[in-house]
Every structure is written in structure tokens, then in C-alpha cells.
Amino acid sequence: MRYTADKNRYKEMMYNRCGNSGLLLPAVSLGLWHNFGHVDHYDTAREVLFTAFDHGITHFDLANNYGPPPGSAEENFGKILRNDLSAYRDEMIISTKAGYLMWDGPYGEWGSRKYLLASLNQSLKRMGLEYVDIFYSHRFDPDTPIEETMGALATAVHQGKALYVGISNYDAETTRKAAEILESLGTPCLIHQPKYSMLERWVEKGLLDVLEEKGIGCITYSPLAQGLLTDKYLNGIPENSRAAKPHGFLRKSAITDDLIRMLRKLNNMAKDRGQSLAQMALSWVLKDPRITSVLVGARYKEQLLDSLQCLEKTGFSTDELEVIDSYLAG
Numbered sequence: 660m661r662y663t664a665d666k667n668r669y670k671e672m673m674y675n676r677c678g679n680s681g682l683l684l685p686a687v688s689l690g691l692w693h694n695f696g697h698v699d700h701y702d703t704a705r706e707v708l709f710t711a712f713d714h715g716i717t718h719f720d721l722a723n724n725y726g727p728p729p730g731s732a733e734e735n736f737g738k739i740l741r742n743d744l745s746a747y748r749d750e751m752i753i754s755t756k757a758g759y760l761m762w763d764g765p766y767g768e769w770g771s772r773k774y775l776l777a778s779l780n781q782s783l784k785r786m787g788l789e790y791v792d793i794f795y796s797h798r799f800d801p802d803t804p805i806e807e808t809m810g811a812l813a814t815a816v817h818q819g820k821a822l823y824v825g826i827s828n829y830d831a832e833t834t835r836k837a838a839e840i841l842e843s844l845g846t847p848c849l850i851h852q853p854k855y856s857m858l859e860r861w862v863e864k865g866l867l868d869v870l871e872e873k874g875i876g877c878i879t880y881s882p883l884a885q886g887l888l889t890d891k892y893l894n895g896i897p898e899n900s901r902a903a904k905p906h907g908f909l910r911k912s913a914i915t916d917d918l919i920r921m922l923r924k925l926n927n928m929a930k931d932r933g934q935s936l937a938q939m940a941l942s943w944v945l946k947d948p949r950i951t952s953v954l955v956g957a958r959y960k961e962q963l964l965d966s967l968q969c970l971e972k973t974g975f976s977t978d979e980l981e982v983i984d985s986y987l988a989g
């Protein structure tokens with residue numbers, strides 16, 4: 660049956676300004692790194708997308724290599740967009756990226772102008788789009804002049820193939836440099852996409868300060884540490900979970916006894932706050948006003964519905980934050 664969006668979809672979501680730009684992003688965005696490839700269930704993926712849009716999630720994040728196989732998340736997303744969501748294209752912010760290995764030979768990864776612009780063309784084709792809203796350099800390339808990488812991003816905007824540009828996984832000092840080059844080219848850096856969660860806090864050591872100073876938004880990926888910051892691993896590794904899958908980057912060996920002990924303490928604290936551990940982990944990221952959006956993944960619509968409730972309680976007392984820090988310190 661053809662999808663019609665819920666007419667109440669904008670009632671509950673919180674929208675945050677992305678840095679100093681004119682763009683508002685939902686406080687919770689949906690990423691398609693996992694669960695949208697050809698190895699996944701198309702109908703379930705479709706249901707997750709509809710649930711997201713029905714709850715005010717307007718931002719969908721992709722990359723050339725998402726799948727598996729690489730490219731298949733863009734293909735599936737394009738199919739769903741074409742069949743069900745085309746009427747809503749102007750209500751959506753769609754991003755893609757290039758930086759990691761995508762095709763054979765010397766032009767299939769990193770940060771050259773050749774690779775980035777060819778990859779963007781391929782992404783547009785796979786998704787059936789004329790333009791993406793945000794095009795990212797997925798990682799810094801130490802062997803390509805940063806002026807060339809940023810110049811390619813600016814070209815994407817000038818060609819009308821991207822409305823805004825962003826960078827991902829760049830450290831604080833390289834971000835400052837990238838931002839200055841993009842500014843000089845008249846295509847300011849809209850957004851940075853770093854990994855950030857209770858278990859991965861590098862952005863607190865300088866990056867967030869640079870983003871604030873430069874007026875750049877911040878959308879944080881893997882805010883649930885790929886599912887570790889939920890209650891799913893507290894009593895073993897469930898069969899269907901990401902850690903049990905043969906592909907991907909979450910290995911069973913990451914789930915140690917020490918980690919489980921810490922997660923149990925966090926889980927009890929979440930219960931005291933009236934939240935699930937997933938909700939508390941997302942609220943914790945969103946407590947910092949420099950964070951524009953948390954970029955979550957979801958295998959089922961139920962997970963997304965659970966995560967969305969993080970918006971009901973993003974505040975933490977000083978005591979709570981200190982206790983969390985003490986748990987994280989081990």
C-alpha cells in the first residue's frame with residue numbers, strides 16, 4: 660500500500676539550528692549504515708523509514724559504501740524514495756559521503772577531487788536524486804592537499820549537486836583548517852560528523868570548541884556505541900544483534916565482563932531516571948547545546964520509537980553527571 664505521512668509528524672520533534680546556518684535539523688536523525696543493505700529485510704527497512712518520517716525525523720544519512728554490499732543502502736533508499744516518499748522530497752535532508760574504499764584502483768577512496776566528484780555522481784544515480792542536501796568528506800586524506808578536498812566539496816555545491824557540505828572524522832585542528840578554506844571558497848562548512856557517545860568522548864577535547872567558534876553544527880554518530888549502550892547485551896549476545904553478525908565493526912570481543920558491569924550500573928541509573936539505557940545514552944549526548952543532532956541506527960521500528968523518547972528528558976543534574984563519569988571511569 661502506498662505510504663501517506665502522518666499529519667501530526669511535526670508535533671513532537673525538536674529542531675535545532677545547524678551551527679550558524681539557516682538549516683534546522685531534527686534532534687534525532689536516522690542513519691542507514693546498517694539495516695538498509697541488500698543483506699537486510701527491505702520491508703523492515705521501509706517500515707523504519709516511515710516510522711522515522713512520521714515522527715518528525717527529516718534527516719537521513721547515507722554514504723557511498725553503506726550496505727553491504729557497498730552502495731546497496733543508497734539503492735534501497737532510492738527505491739523507497741521513488742516509490743513512497745517522492746512527494747516529501749522537499750521535507751527531507753538527505754546526506755551522503757565519500758572517503759572510504761568504494762571501487763578498485765587509485766581513484767576509489769580517500770580525498771582526491773577525482774574520487775569525490777565521481778563518487779557523488781554515482782550516489783546521485785543510485786538514489787535517483789538530482790542533488791543531495793549535504794555532501795561530506797568522510798575522512799581526512801593526509802596524502803591529498805586539503806585545499807583539493809575542500810575545493811571538490813565546493814565544486815559539488817557550485818554544480819548544484821549538493822546544497823551544503825560537511826566533514827566527518829576530522830580532528831580539531833584539521834577541522835579549523837578545512838573550515839577556513841571552505842569559508843574562503845564561499846561554501847561554508849555546515850556540519851561535522853564525529854563519533855560521540857558515553858563510551859567515546861574524544862570530541863570533548865577540542866573539537867566541540869572549534870565547531871562552536873566556527874559556527875559549525877555537530878551531528879554525532881554511533882551515540883549508542885552500535886547498541887552497546889542499550890540493555891541488549893546485559894545477559895549475553897542475542898542472535899540477531901549487530902555483535903552476532905558476520906559483517907560490520909562490532910565484534911563479540913568488545914563485550915567484556917568489565918563493560919557489562921559498567922553497563923549494568925548505567926542501566927540502573929537510567930531506570931531511576933525513568934528511561935531505558937538507550938534513551939539515557941542519547942539524552943546524555945544531547946545535553947550539550949553544541950550538539951545539533953544524534954544520528955541513530957535502528958534495526959526495527961520499535962527501537963527507533965524507544966530511542967525517540969530520549970527527547971522527553973535531556974536534562975541531567977550535576978550529581979547525575981558526576982555519577983555517570985565515575986561509572987565510565989571504571
Ligand SMILES: NC(=O)c1ccc[n+]([C@@H]2O[C@H](COP(=O)([O-])OP(=O)(O)OC[C@H]3O[C@@H](n4cnc5c(N)ncnc54)[C@H](OP(=O)(O)O)[C@@H]3O)[C@@H](O)[C@H]2O)c1
Nearest residue numbers: 690691692880881882883884885886889900901955956962
Ligand atoms: N561518519 C562516519 O564515519 C560514520 C560511522 C558510523 C556511523 N555513521 C552514521 O551514524 C549512523 C548511526 O550509527 P550506528 O548505527 O552505529 O548508531 P547507534 O545508534 O549507536 O547503533 C545502532 C544500533 O543500536 C541498536 N539499537 C538502536 N536503538 C536501540 C534501542 N532503542 N534499543 C536497543 N537497541 C537499539 C541496534 O542494534 P542491533 O542491530 O544489534 O539491534 C542498532 O542497529 C549510521 O547509520 C551512519 O549514518 C557514520
